[in-house]
Amino acid sequence: MATKYDCIVIGSGQAGGPLAGAFAKAGKKTALVERTHIGGCCVNEGCTPTKTMVASGRVAYLARRGPDYGVHLTSNAGQFDLLSTENSLKVDMKKVRERKRKIVESFRGGNERRLKEAGVDILMGEGSFINANTVKVKIEGAQDVTITAETICINTGERPSPPKITGIESVPKELVLDSASIMELDKVPKHLLVVGGGYIGVEFGQLFRRLGAQVSIVQRGSQLMPREDRDVTETLHQILSDDGINILLNSSVDSVTYDSSKGITLSTHSKDGNNQSITGSHLLYAAGRIPNTEALNLDAAGIQSHAKGYIICNERLETTAPGVYVLGDVKGPPAFTHISYDDFRILQANLITNANKTTEVRTIANRIIPYVAYTDPQLAHVGLHESEAREKYPGRKIKTAKMPMNYVARALETDESRGLMKAVVDGDSGEILGFTCLGIEGGEVMAVVQMAMVGGVSYEKLRDGIWAHPSLAESLNNIWGFLE
């Protein structure tokens, strides 16, 4: 016998949880189906734990660099070596992990509490469609439950792509890591081999280098972070190399072997003939993520998906099945928490607060999309890249301005002046089309420019504005001098 609900949400990611709460608060009988843990990837295995650990990495980095600022930590029987150029230190990985676990638990607990307070029925199990109005929930150790609703929302996210390397089965499982298992290590790996030079590869690569590991990144593409402008990623590449990370570009991993005395050896081949073997102690496979759609039995509901498994939807997040909506990463890139959360706001408006369509229906069209890769310095971007702007607007006078961070007083004063800023504008109208800051607190500087873009404020207004001295935002007076 099926239990009848007004709304069912499958997956408690950054959209599903808030949406289930909003349905319930609006008086709709709501079920939330979650197979692993409330809060989804961001809270449990993504943003929250990584950025907590990145903070430990930054403390290690600054502590080591103490002598640059005249601060010495190394003490030998009370004697400080004032000639040392780097403090030596020890990282307690168990403490790093404990700090991460505590923050994750507290965030997850907050999510669970809010859902219960809103009156959502939480069903811990795996959801799959029987038809477009009916969902079966497989609950471990209990009987399946069948539930129905006129409105069903899918927010099932993605998971790490499993390693596809010949010979991977010969490597002990505990040495083959993904973005979740790497955060459960209790020791710093001796030499971390990273396959993939995207967000996860560069964030974890730098983090573990700072925690004391040797790190090698193998990237198939011709640059790190393939979607970014090449001049920006070349600067990031230089920064990570200066930090001691070994980076192989244009390199694909052919096979892997394991030897208990030597470790893991990756054989790579490169388009330019630079074939190399590299040996390390642990392997992080960070070559992308895949959508959680197999278990959903989408066909039974008439929900169509792309060849890669992402669920097809229109600008109002409606799938091909009436009454079924999709939110977050499972509908395809861009895969960010704030995009998933915006999907929630769109459906909250269209299905709850503006259900009778008194104001305009909200859509995902023309969203200004910001993001930050939490390397240090951060790589923050909003809007169009230079190449995208030139391709999208062939008739407009596209101009770019690029300024190194060592032109920024605040960055010099704090001795953290690595990186650059880059702006893309319409030279005739002054409209800001895109902005990148690879610099200290790049995400916060980017947000200032994003605000101007949201408000239609021209670059000239930023150029002529009065910014507090010496703030990082003050650089928005000067960057425009580099327009060309």
Ligand SMILES: Cc1cc2nc3c(=O)[nH]c(=O)nc-3n(C[C@H](O)[C@H](O)[C@H](O)COP(=O)(O)OP(=O)(O)OC[C@H]3O[C@@H](n4cnc5c(N)ncnc54)[C@H](O)[C@@H]3O)c2cc1C
């Ligand atoms: C290491 C890492 C770091 C990241 N850092 C950032 C960052 O700094 N900033 C940022 O914006 N983004 C970051 N992201 C991306 C971000 O985590 C995701 O974009 C975000 O979590 C949005 O996910 P979502 O809402 O689509 O669903 P998810 O958070 O992925 O949640 C989906 C949920 O659905 C559940 N589920 C799946 N299938 C079923 C089923 N059949 N039945 C029931 N439940 C199911 C899953 O168990 C999961 O809990 C990071 C990702 C990773 C992996």
Ligand SMILES: NC(=O)c1ccc[n+]([C@@H]2O[C@H](COP(=O)([O-])OP(=O)(O)OC[C@H]3O[C@@H](n4cnc5c(N)ncnc54)[C@H](O)[C@@H]3O)[C@@H](O)[C@H]2O)c1
């Ligand atoms: N700070 C953030 O906002 C943040 C952090 C982490 C993850 N994320 C999200 O999660 C998504 C997934 O991250 P990701 O880093 O796994 O994927 P990604 O798509 O960003 O990067 C994967 C990289 O692996 C490379 N690659 C693929 N196959 C390879 C192979 N066989 N050998 C060598 N290199 C290979 C690709 O060229 C690509 O650069 C991101 O796109 C992003 O949306 C965001």
